[in-house]
Amino acid sequence: MKNLILATLLLASNAFAHEEHDWRQDYMAYLSVQYDLPMSYEKTTKTQFATKRLDMAFFKQKLITLSSTTDRRTTDNLDIARQFLKSEYEKIGFEVRFENFGGGSNFVAEKKGATSPEKVLILSSHIDSVRCKGANDNGTGTIGLLTVAQELAKNNYAYTVRVVGFDKEETGLVGSDAYVASLQSKANIIGNINFEMMGFNSRKDGSFHVIDCQKATSVALTNEIRSSIANLGLPLTIVKACTDRSDHASFWRHDLPAVVISENFFGGDADPCYHAKCDIVDERLDYGYMGNILEAVLDASEHLLK
Numbered sequence: 001m002k003n004l005i006l007a008t009l010l011l012a013s014n015a016f017a018h019e020e021h022d023w024r025q026d027y028m029a030y031l032s033v034q035y036d037l038p039m040s041y042e043k044t045t046k047t048q049f050a051t052k053r054l055d056m057a058f059f060k061q062k063l064i065t066l067s068s069t070t071d072r073r074t075t076d077n078l079d080i081a082r083q084f085l086k087s088e089y090e091k092i093g094f095e096v097r098f099e100n101f102g103g104g105s106n107f108v109a110e111k112k113g114a115t116s117p118e119k120v121l122i123l124s125s126h127i128d129s130v131r132c133k134g135a136n137d138n139g140t141g142t143i144g145l146l147t148v149a150q151e152l153a154k155n156n157y158a159y160t161v162r163v164v165g166f167d168k169e170e171t172g173l174v175g176s177d178a179y180v181a182s183l184q185s186k187a188n189i190i191g192n193i194n195f196e197m198m199g200f201n202s203r204k205d206g207s208f209h210v211i212d213c214q215k216a217t218s219v220a221l222t223n224e225i226r227s228s229i230a231n232l233g234l235p236l237t238i239v240k241a242c243t244d245r246s247d248h249a250s251f252w253r254h255d256l257p258a259v260v261i262s263e264n265f266f267g268g269d270a271d272p273c274y275h276a277k278c279d280i281v282d283e284r285l286d287y288g289y290m291g292n293i294l295e296a297v298l299d300a301s302e303h304l305l306k
C-alpha cells in the first residue's frame with residue numbers, strides 16, 4: 001500500500017515536472033482577448049500577400065522538409081531538425097552553434113552587428129513538437145523565422161541579430177529557461193520576438209496576436225510591429241491576449257522585453273490540428289496570411305536593428 005502511494009506520488013510529481021505546454025488550458029488568456037480594430041473590420045475572401053518581399057515559396061519548401069519527421073520530441077528527430085537548420089543558416093552566412101543544457105540543446109544562429117555588435121535582438125521559436133509532425137506548431141514559427149533571416153542576411157545593421165531555436169518548450173519552457181538564465185550581459189538584449197504557430201486563418205480576417213501582457217518592458221516591441229503594419233499597409237489586425245505559455249515568458253522572468261506572435265488562437269480562430277496528428281503541411285495553412293505577419297516582423301526587426 002505504502003509503495004503504491006509512493007509510486008502514485010512519484011508519477012504525479014513526474015507528470016508535473018514534464019507538464020505539457022498547452023495554450024488551450026490558459027483560460028485567462030481567452031478571457032483577456034481584445035481587438036485592436038473593431039470586429040467590423042472588412043473581411044477579405046482570400047488573403048493577399050501584400051508586399052511580396054519575402055520568399056514564401058522558399059517558406060513552403062523548407063516547411064515541408066522540417067515537417068517530414070513524425071515527432072520532434074525524440075533526440076534523434078530534434079537532431080535532424082537542428083542539423084537542417086544549421087545547414088540553412090550557414091548558407092545565408094549566419095554563425096551557428098548549439099548550446100547544451102541539462103537534457104537538451106538550443107540552436108543558435110547569429111549575424112553580427114556592423115557598429116554595435118554587443119547589442120542583440122533575439123528572434124526565437126521552439127523547434128520541438130507534441131506527438132505529431134508539428135507543421136504549424138511550430139514549423140511555421142521556425143521556418144517563418146528562417147524566411148525573415150534570409151532577408152536580414154542581405155543587409156548590414158548596427159546591432160546583432162540572433163536566432164534561437166528552443167528545445168523542450170512543450171515540456172515546460174525548459175530550453176528557454178536555461179538559455180535566458182545563462183545570458184551573460186542581459187543589459188545588451190534589445191528584446192525578444194518569439195515566433196509561434198501562425199498558419200491558421202479560417203476567418204480570413206488577418207487577425208493575429210502580438211502578446212506583451214501590457215508589460216512596461218515589452219509594449220515598445222508591439223508598437224514597432226503595429227507601426228510596421230500601418231506603414232506597409234498590411235491587412236492585419238492585432239488581437240490582444242495575455243499568456244505566459246511560450247518561451248517569451250522566460251525573458252519576462254528576467255525583466256527583458258519580449259513578445260510572442262501567433263495566429264488568433266485565443267480569439268477563437270485556433271488551428272483544429274493543434275497538438276494533433278493532423279498538424280501536417282496541407283491546405284489549411286494560409287501562406288498569404290503568414291507572409292503578411294512575417295513582413296511586419298521583418299520590418300519591425302529592421303527598425304530595432306537600425
Ligand SMILES: [Zn+2]
Nearest residue numbers: 137138196197
Ligand atoms: Zn507552440
